[in-house]
Amino acid sequence: MSISRRSFFVLAGASTVGTILAAPLKELYARQARGESIKGIGYGTLQPDPNGLLDLPVGFQxxxxxxxxxxxxxxxxxxxxHDGMAAFPGARGTTILVRNHELSPDEVTKPKVEASEExxxxxxxxxxxxxxxxxxxxELIKDFASLAGTYRNCAGGPTPWGSWISCEENTSTPADNQPGAATNVSKLHGYNFEVPSSATEPVNPIPLVAMGxxxxxxxxxxxxxxxVYQTEDRGDGLFYRFIPKLPGNLQAGGVLEALKIKDMPQAITKTNFPVGQPMAVEWVRIDDVNPVKDTxxxxxFAKGAxxxxxxEGIWYGNGEFYFCSTDGGEAELGQVWRYVPDNSRYGGTIELFVEPNEQNALDGPDNIVISPLGDLFICEDGEGEQFVVGITPQGELYDFARNAINDSEFAGACFSPDGRTMFVNIQDPGITFAIWGPWRKFGK
Structure with missing residues (x-):
C-alpha cells in the first residue's frame, strides 16, 4: 500500500485541524495491520457516464x-x-480557482499560458x-491568464492571506542551453511565484528568490x-522552511533553512526509521539561496540537514505539518512524515508517521484534499485506470470518480468555500470539473 507515491496535501483551510488528516491515515494503517478489509463502498458503485468523461456514484453530477x-x-x-489548484471565496457567492499548468518549453503542441511580453x-x-x-x-463566469513564462508549474499551495504560491519543478538555466534546443530558457528557473486570488490579469512575474x-x-x-514550509522533489531533496521578514509579504525576503535531525547529522530518511517515534530537530541556515547551479x-546536507x-505534498492543520516522501520506505512505496514546530520556532519534532511497505492499495496517489466532512480524497496518477479515491475517517478506501476518457491523471482537487462542490482536473486533455451531490459524513 502506498499512501503517498506522489502526493500533494492541499491546505483545506486554516481552521481545519491536523487530527482530521491523521485519523484516516492512522486508521487505514491499523486496519491493514490487523488484516481487515480496507475497501469500502463509500457512496456506492460508480455509474458509467453516457458522455464518456467522468464516472460518479448515483446522485452525483x-x-x-x-x-x-x-x-x-x-x-x-x-x-x-491542468495541475495543482486551490479554491478561494469570491464576491457574491462565487469561487475563485487559481490553477497551475505543468508545461515545459518543448510542449509546443499544447496551448501555452499567453501574456504580453512584459x-x-x-x-x-x-x-x-x-x-x-x-x-x-x-457556471464558469470568467477565466484568464494570471502568471506566464514559467517552467513546469506542478504544485504549490494556498496562503492564509488569499494567494496561490505556484512552484516551478525545474531548475534549468541558460548555461544548459543547446543550439536550437526546444528546452532552452532565457532565465534561471526553480523559483516560487505568488498569484493573488484577487488578480484580474497576469501578475508581474516576480520570482521569490529568497525562498530558494x-x-x-x-x-x-x-x-x-x-x-512557509517547502518540499523538494528530488531523491536527495531536503525539507525547508522560509522565515519571512514580514509575515504575509514574501517579496520582502527572509531566511531559508533546512531541517536537521538533532544528533543525527546527514540522516538519510528513506529507510531504517521507526514509525511513530518523534525526534528532536534543529534548522541549518542556507546561505546561498540563489546559486547558479542547483546546489x-x-x-x-553538508551542514547536516x-x-x-x-x-512532494505538504499539508497544515492544527499546528502540525504532514509531508510526503513519495518513494521512501523499504519497498519504495512512500512515507508520510509529521513535523510539529515548538513554541520557540527554533526546533520541534519530526516523526515517520506512515510507511506501509506493502502491495499498493492505490495506484500512484497524487494530490490529496480534506473534505469538509472529514474524508481524504486522493487523485491517482499511476498506470492504467485513474480514480479519485476517498478514505473515510474509519480508514476505508472507496472509489469516488473514474477518468472515463483515458489514463491521464487527476490533479488539483479542492472544495468550494461552502463545501458543496469539489473541483478537480484531468491533466490531459485538460478539463476542470465541478462535482456535487449527496455528500455525507461516514460513521462507524
Whole structure:
C-alpha cells in the first residue's frame, strides 16, 4: 500500500485541524495491520457516464469546463496540462480557482499560458497559472491568464492571506542551453511565484528568490507565524522552511533553512526509521539561496540537514505539518512524515508517521484534499485506470470518480468555500470539473 507515491496535501483551510488528516491515515494503517478489509463502498458503485468523461456514484453530477483550447475571457486559449489548484471565496457567492499548468518549453503542441511580453517571466517558457471565476450554480463566469513564462508549474499551495504560491519543478538555466534546443530558457528557473486570488490579469512575474532556487514541489504556511514550509522533489531533496521578514509579504525576503535531525547529522530518511517515534530537530541556515547551479540541497546536507527522498505534498492543520516522501520506505512505496514546530520556532519534532511497505492499495496517489466532512480524497496518477479515491475517517478506501476518457491523471482537487462542490482536473486533455451531490459524513 502506498499512501503517498506522489502526493500533494492541499491546505483545506486554516481552521481545519491536523487530527482530521491523521485519523484516516492512522486508521487505514491499523486496519491493514490487523488484516481487515480496507475497501469500502463509500457512496456506492460508480455509474458509467453516457458522455464518456467522468464516472460518479448515483446522485452525483458534474459540470465540465475550461478545456484545453477553449477560448478564455481574455481572448487566449485555455493552456494545457491542468495541475495543482486551490479554491478561494469570491464576491457574491462565487469561487475563485487559481490553477497551475505543468508545461515545459518543448510542449509546443499544447496551448501555452499567453501574456504580453512584459508579463512573461521567460518568453521561452510556456507554463504558469490561469484564474477561473465560478458562479454559485457552478457556471464558469470568467477565466484568464494570471502568471506566464514559467517552467513546469506542478504544485504549490494556498496562503492564509488569499494567494496561490505556484512552484516551478525545474531548475534549468541558460548555461544548459543547446543550439536550437526546444528546452532552452532565457532565465534561471526553480523559483516560487505568488498569484493573488484577487488578480484580474497576469501578475508581474516576480520570482521569490529568497525562498530558494531548487526543484520546488509544494508549500504550506503556518498561519500563526507566517513561516512557509517547502518540499523538494528530488531523491536527495531536503525539507525547508522560509522565515519571512514580514509575515504575509514574501517579496520582502527572509531566511531559508533546512531541517536537521538533532544528533543525527546527514540522516538519510528513506529507510531504517521507526514509525511513530518523534525526534528532536534543529534548522541549518542556507546561505546561498540563489546559486547558479542547483546546489541548495548540497549546502544544506553538508551542514547536516536530513534527506527526504522525493518530497512532494505538504499539508497544515492544527499546528502540525504532514509531508510526503513519495518513494521512501523499504519497498519504495512512500512515507508520510509529521513535523510539529515548538513554541520557540527554533526546533520541534519530526516523526515517520506512515510507511506501509506493502502491495499498493492505490495506484500512484497524487494530490490529496480534506473534505469538509472529514474524508481524504486522493487523485491517482499511476498506470492504467485513474480514480479519485476517498478514505473515510474509519480508514476505508472507496472509489469516488473514474477518468472515463483515458489514463491521464487527476490533479488539483479542492472544495468550494461552502463545501458543496469539489473541483478537480484531468491533466490531459485538460478539463476542470465541478462535482456535487449527496455528500455525507461516514460513521462507524
Amino acid at each position: 458534474y459540470r465540465a469546463f475550461s478545456r484545453t483550447g477553449d477560448m478564455m475571457s481574455d481572448g487566449k486559449p485555455v493552456p494545457g496540462d 508579463k512573461q517571466y521567460d518568453t521561452l517558457c510556456r507554463g504558469g497559472t490561469t484564474t477561473l471565476i465560478v458562479g454559485p450554480n457552478r 532556487r531548487f526543484n520546488h514541489e509544494a508549500i504550506a504556511v503556518d498561519p500563526k507565524t507566517g513561516i 541548495v540541497r548540497v549546502e544544506g 536530513a534527506q527526504f527522498s522525493r518530497g
